[in-house]
Amino acid sequence: MSDDAKVQRLEIEIAELRRRLAVLMVNINGMAYRCANDAAWTMIDVSPGSEALTGYPPESLIGNRQVAYGDLIHPEDRQAVWDAIQAALQLRETFRLAYRLRHAAGSTRWVWEQGCGVFAEDGTLLALEGVVSDISERIEVQKTLQASERKYRLLADNTLDAIWTMDLDLLFTYVNPASLAITGYAPEAFVGTHLQDHCDPENFQRMAEAVAQGMIDGPQGSGVIFEAVMLRKNREPFPVEIHGKVIFDAHGQPVGLQGITRDITDRLAAEQERRKLQEQLYQAQKMESVGRLAGGVAHDFNNLLSVVLGYGEMILDDLPIDHPHHDALHEIHNAANRAKVLTRQLLAFSRKQILEMQTVDINGVVTGFQKLLRRIIGEDIVLEFSLDAGPLRVRADTAQLEQVLLNLAVNARDAMVDGGTLTIETAAVALDPVYANGKTGVRPGRYAMIAVTDTGPGMDRETLGHLFEPFFTTKSKDQGTGLGLATSYGIVKQHEGNIWAYSESGHGTTFKIYLPLTEQPVARPDDMDSPKTPVTTASLATVLVVEDDLAVRRLVCNFLGRGGYRVIESQTAVHAIQLAREHTTPIDLVLTDVIMPVMKGNEVFEAVRRHHPAARVLYMSGYTDNVIARRGILDRGVAFLQKPFSREALLAKVREVLEAA
Numbered sequence: 001m002s003d004d005a006k007v008q009r010l011e012i013e014i015a016e017l018r019r020r021l022a023v024l025m026v027n028i029n030g031m032a033y034r035c036a037n038d039a040a041w042t043m044i045d046v047s048p049g050s051e052a053l054t055g056y057p058p059e060s061l062i063g064n065r066q067v068a069y070g071d072l073i074h075p076e077d078r079q080a081v082w083d084a085i086q087a088a089l090q091l092r093e094t095f096r097l098a099y100r101l102r103h104a105a106g107s108t109r110w111v112w113e114q115g116c117g118v119f120a121e122d123g124t125l126l127a128l129e130g131v132v133s134d135i136s137e138r139i140e141v142q143k144t145l146q147a148s149e150r151k152y153r154l155l156a157d158n159t160l161d162a163i164w165t166m167d168l169d170l171l172f173t174y175v176n177p178a179s180l181a182i183t184g185y186a187p188e189a190f191v192g193t194h195l196q197d198h199c200d201p202e203n204f205q206r207m208a209e210a211v212a213q214g215m216i217d218g219p220q221g222s223g224v225i226f227e228a229v230m231l232r233k234n235r236e237p238f239p240v241e242i243h244g245k246v247i248f249d250a251h252g253q254p255v256g257l258q259g260i261t262r263d264i265t266d267r268l269a270a271e272q273e274r275r276k277l278q279e280q281l282y283q284a285q286k287m288e289s290v291g292r293l294a295g296g297v298a299h300d301f302n303n304l305l306s307v308v309l310g311y312g313e314m315i316l317d318d319l320p321i322d323h324p325h326h327d328a329l330h331e332i333h334n335a336a337n338r339a340k341v342l343t344r345q346l347l348a349f350s351r352k353q354i355l356e357m358q359t360v361d362i363n364g365v366v367t368g369f370q371k372l373l374r375r376i377i378g379e380d381i382v383l384e385f386s387l388d389a390g391p392l393r394v395r396a397d398t399a400q401l402e403q404v405l406l407n408l409a410v411n412a413r414d415a416m417v418d419g420g421t422l423t424i425e426t427a428a429v430a431l432d433p434v435y436a437n438g439k440t441g442v443r444p445g446r447y448a449m450i451a452v453t454d455t456g457p458g459m460d461r462e463t464l465g466h467l468f469e470p471f472f473t474t475k476s477k478d479q480g481t482g483l484g485l486a487t488s489y490g491i492v493k494q495h496e497g498n499i500w501a502y503s504e505s506g507h508g509t510t511f512k513i514y515l516p517l518t519e520q521p522v523a524r525p526d527d528m529d530s531p532k533t534p535v536t537t538a539s540l541a542t543v544l545v546v547e548d549d550l551a552v553r554r555l556v557c558n559f560l561g562r563g564g565y566r567v568i569e570s571q572t573a574v575h576a577i578q579l580a581r582e583h584t585t586p587i588d589l590v591l592t593d594v595i596m597p598v599m600k601g602n603e604v605f606e607a608v609r610r611h612h613p614a615a616r617v618l619y620m621s622g623y624t625d626n627v628i629a630r631r632g633i634l635d636r637g638v639a640f641l642q643k644p645f646s647r648e649a650l651l652a653k654v655r656e657v658l659e660a661a
Contacts, residue, residue, distance in 0.1 A: 030111075030133035033069070034118075037125045040068060044127065053111070053134055055104025074100035074108060081113075089117045089125065098135065109136040162261040165247075168254060170195040170211070182263045184233030200237075203228045207242070214246035215254055221246070227264070234582070236575055239264050269550050276551070308336045359518055360401075362392040362426050362448045369402050373409050373424075380419035381412075388426045392448035394515040396495055404488040404499075408452040408511050411485065415456030415509065425451040428517065432647060434555065442498055447514040459503040467501050502643075507595055541658055542566040542585065546576040546592035546604055547620075552643070556591065556620075556650065563651045573599035573607075580608040587612040589658060594621040618657045 031054070032047040046058040060066035073081055077099040088095035094116045101111045115130020156163050156176040162183070163176040175190040183190070183198070196204045210224045223245030229237050244259030312333040319326050366387065374383055405424075412422050429449045436444040459467070468489040492499040495515055503509040543565045547553035550571065557567045568583065570576035573596055580587060590608050592601040599607075605617040620641040639657045641650065 035128040110139040166257040219248040382421040386425040412454035420455035423453045450513040453510040541588040
């Protein structure tokens with residue numbers, strides 16, 4: 001091919017390219033431009049789209065005939081645009097930037113510019129080329145979305161429930177800040193984890209089945225609501241209520257999941273407390289009904305026994321001792337006498353016996369009964385006393401109180417078949433409204449407490465639930481009638497008092513009797529009614545509370561929190577040790593129950609002290625401190641608080657331990 005032919009062919013190709021470029025320039029969405037490399041960045045070529053974008057036709061922009069493009073850039077954005085273009089040109093990179101442009105009509109719109117420099121072979125900048133597009137509508141949509149996002153974030157960031165999204169692989173893609181308080185995981189640590197990381201296999205299976213059901217229900221499904229158990233960061237299980245739903249796209253295909261997880265620990269605790277109170281009320285009503293029935297039967301039966309015994313004695317007096325029916329009649333008379341004793345017990349249970357009330361000192365009643373108690377319990381059982389230093393004056397029938405002590409002592413003796421220790425203690429206690437509200441029939445106030453503790457095998461919870469019911473006994477048929485504790489219950493109730501039993505299998509049993517005081521006892525340093533000034537340094541102290549009973553633990557934590565202390569709460573010994581290991585600031589005091597599953601309180605304290613050597617300890621228990629010390633669980637003289645206790649007593653004891661030298 002000749003040179004002329006080649007030139008002619010090239011001219012045709014160039015003409016075609018120019019035609020295509022012209023078509024592109026006419027139809028491009030926005031303004032395409034080419035600027036000269038001069039001080040004013042003079043427009044060399046501008047596409048027809050410039051008029052829709054700027055309000056000026058191309059010819060008015062080319063050569064800056066009517067207006068320079070740079071003058072159309074919003075004054076607040078010009079320097080930033082200039083700096084961005086200069087930086088890109090120095091690196092010979094494409095520049096991309098958004099800024100505001102002023103239209104000829106006076107309005108302002110957002111534009112997007114993308115361009116680059118045109119360089120000669122020697123690196124000289126020849127021109128600037130690029131495209132400017134109107135993005136005002138997109139910016140407005142983004143602003144609307146951002147406003148909506150801010151509202152959503154505000155709601156999500158401030159709700160107490162965990163809001164989350166997951167993909168179809170059950171990986172978390174979003175979790176709101178509430179996850180930190182609920183689970184211990186910060187949101188950024190939660191995202192990317194699998195659902196299976198936060199629950200045990202059984203609960204994961206339930207959740208997976210709920211997801212599958214959501215898939216089956218399809219886009220029209222209303223989602224699922226169910227309760228499950230999840231794991232906190234420290235692997236502590238906690239109950240939750242989950243509201244979840246599968247998300248579908250416009251084509252009906254599942255794309256993910258979203259929902260809300262609510263910690264229902266407090267709700268379940270409240271429900272449990274309500275059930276507990278209902279059970280206590282039912283038990284009290286049952287005992288009251290049985291008592292009324294027993295009292296009525298005993299009253300009528302006493303009349304019958306009076307006839308039997310009276311005529312029996314008459315016949316025995318007249319009947320010769322060698323009469324063939326004399327022995328049989330004597331046995332009948334003895335049986336009637338035993339029935340009379342049972343009837344008296346029924347009357348005591350029903351609170352219908354006549355009492356001779358007078359002001360007595362509980363300490364005097366106990367000490368006056370010592371000799372008889374020692375004869376009853378036998379030589380293989382050690383009898384110990386720990387009596388309050390001051391007088392404990394109550395209105396009572398001394399004989400009836402002795403009957404209660406006798407019944408409890410006999411039961412303790414029978415429980416300690418291989419010998420042991422029987423401890424009787426007295427103390428002045430204050431039952432505050434919080435404690436009284438949790439016990440049916442208890443009124444707040446000052447009481448004299450009598451504690452009778454044995455070292456026998458103890459009882460399980462089921463046995464404790466029936467302990468004061470008439471004719472309920474754990475003894476064989478020939479060893480007891482099942483009326484001893486029922487009688488004691490009735491006598492104490494008739495004295496306007498209360499009796500409770502504390503026991504755990506393998507740890508003996510403690511009976512506590514509370515009788516209202518008639519006057520203020522002699523004041524003692526640890527008097528629970530004395531006003532206590534809050535510790536001024538309470539806000540600086542951190543207390544680790546270890547208690548397996550949820551209701552007691554929440555109550556103690558509430559007392560301490562209101563007293564200004566920082567509280568760390570644990571329901572198990574193992575969890576407490578883990579919390580101590582992870583806690584970076586000092587723990588000042590360990591407040592722990594003495595007897596718990598797995599580990600005892602002193603073992604928990606020793607483990608915590610490895611991480612917090614300056615920590616002090618305060619023990620608490622339903623058993624008395626003398627019994628705890630005697631069993632070797634705690635040394636005598638350690639800080640100890642006996643349940644139940646008032647808020648003032650707890651704060652005073654905590655302050656005493658923290659301020660001790």
